[in-house]
Amino acid sequence: MRHVKYGRCVKCGKTYEAVPDLTTCTCGGTLDIVYDYDYIQSIFTKDTLKNRQNFTMWRYRELLPVEETTPDPPLRVGWSPLYKADRLAEQLGISKLYVKDDGLNPTASLKDRASAMAVAKAREAGAKVIACSSTGNAASSLAGNAAAAGFQTYIFVPSRAPKGKVAQLMTFGATVISVQGSYEETFELSKAAIDRWGWYNRNAAINPYLSEGKKTVALEIMEQLGWEVPDYIAISVGDGCTIAGLWKGLKDLYAIGFIDRLPRLISAQAAGCCPLNRAIAENKPWHPMEENTLADSIAVGVPRNADKALMAIRESHGLVVNVTDEEIMAAQKLLGRTCGVFGEPAGVTGAAGLKKLCEEGKIEKDATVVSVVTGNGLKDVANAIAFCGEPISIPGRMDDLLSAFHQRQIHLD
């Protein structure tokens, strides 16, 4: 890979050759993939992109750590829509708002970006089996992307994973181990199993290539905005890998001169599980927390990519905001009603955080903001129904309809 220099430990700075099965530093730190930006600038311009017909995450190959000969994995990952959300912007009292619906990826979450990368790198590594632990979305996205590419998967999920994600896993033919315990325990068991059987490791905090896949969400946002940098990008944060990837993508674009400034990140966590935001707010090292939130994908008490995530929030002069489950579910409804976007609870936590910051007057009224929806609401239907209420249920006669409308004070005549 002519454009990739090496993997460098974010803790101790030690560098490693960028082999396909790279994991963590001997010091335990996570690695960051370092690029040769001078070389990239010499081969990659905005015009290159203008003429490119590949509307997937792989349109940014010059900024992705794969060999030229590695084929694009089969599923169509990335290039999710960025909607201008004027009615929501008005409700929040800000000037310009965009919603990036990453729930429209093939397995319905942003995690497809990392899993597609895992598939590409597993192929380079000559692996036959890929494994991971996950609160659910990384799992189902790995299962789907791997199935399409012909890999076998072993996947570890905590037993609380919602049914939608489990149904995906089983349909994609993964061997699924549901661990009766926390995400932390699930992660540790997956690690032991991966060590024991030598499977290709798709744990996002271990495998440094995965946040390189995730960063494509930032590359797309910027290209879709015509390289006009927004003031803020709001996103939900659990393990820390996604916000770290988002930041990496923005820094890449800045480094090669595609954008001339960097936005501030808004890190939104659930109030019941916010170890990273707490560390920022108190300016202290992070400490584990319990996993008390219905936003299952970000219920991560021991964030595995804390270093990179904290660095991203700090470097961007980011804002942190914690939201209750009620605020999350209200945001789900709000996005549905104003944008026609149905996000899962963790998927809309960024929007919930943005709403809260707007209400607290912490976002300038003339700001341009992007809110990333990281997963589809169909993944967790039970919570949506619990919050949104049930339909009007009647027999099929006009009289029943009229009296049901009357009871609910729906006046139409």
Added chain:
Amino acid sequence: MRHVKYGRCVKCGKTYEAVPDLTTCTCGGTLDIVYDYDYIQSIFTKDTLKNRQNFTMWRYRELLPVEETTPDPPLRVGWSPLYKADRLAEQLGISKLYVKDDGLNPTASLKDRASAMAVAKAREAGAKVIACSSTGNAASSLAGNAAAAGFQTYIFVPSRAPKGKVAQLMTFGATVISVQGSYEETFELSKAAIDRWGWYNRNAAINPYLSEGKKTVALEIMEQLGWEVPDYIAISVGDGCTIAGLWKGLKDLYAIGFIDRLPRLISAQAAGCCPLNRAIAENKPWHPMEENTLADSIAVGVPRNADKALMAIRESHGLVVNVTDEEIMAAQKLLGRTCGVFGEPAGVTGAAGLKKLCEEGKIEKDATVVSVVTGNGLKDVANAIAFCGEPISIPGRMDDLLSAFHQRQIHLD
């Protein structure tokens, strides 16, 4: 609309001016939108498309019945991926197979194509409210597309509609009436309510514009195949609107010379509810059937677009095939494992039908086939789980994992 001539009744041939709120003929027949193909040929070529950056269903505006000034509705509908499914083709014993995953539309079904059209036409009609009855997908897609565009919706669903679809409806802010009865009773109540309150009618068999939206799936398939016509296109059939739309799109392309022959359609219905296929097989008029299938989206005992659908199957020298619920769920698993595509039961019924025809030797081994997946499996998780089984559930210790693998005869060491 310079390129649209009129609406013409498929039963009696009477023509109607193509006003935005066009419904059915006075004789009760459904209308078909008739284009001025000569004019279209003069302004629309394959090269026009090559240079077009709009990758949504609206890239085919010259073939769509909307005014030039009508804006594209906000959600990104269409241009779903067409995957080459080599491993599945091999398993089915055919030469070339493509899977069109229409479950990746914004509200996760092909119905978004019709709902986006409804939104465009409702805007032309100056309407504020759109209403429909639906087994679920038309409903949730209308709710989402209308919410994004700022319309209010009244939506009638049979009480059996799966939870995923209901959750979407409620989140998108629709007023939902769940009718304790069949789809037929649901449809009749919606019709009475629409007549009474003058809402814009998004019932696909009533509003002739909707199959014009659906036809874009055919336009895309052909463009994605580089205008090389496949031998067969397999699709699930309920109300009949989707297969009618598919056929209309193919005929449009043939009429303007973009393709030089027409494929044969494969109409797949559930064995427990196959009034249209039965009519074809017995060469008799269709008769109502009970709605005995778990494939809820195609459980339509009284198909509302029977005329157009039967015409499409006959004109294309199509094949009909009925599949059991077990065959449908086996196809769901097969598509998941070989393609990484998770379709809802009705969504994979086309694939189930294709599999059955292959097993019966009715498809030539050198045939090229497209199978359309019409909806996402996340819409109906309960059935997927019931069929695919549960994960291996264990406490978080390696010993438990080893004995679980041992019990299941998974040998790794």
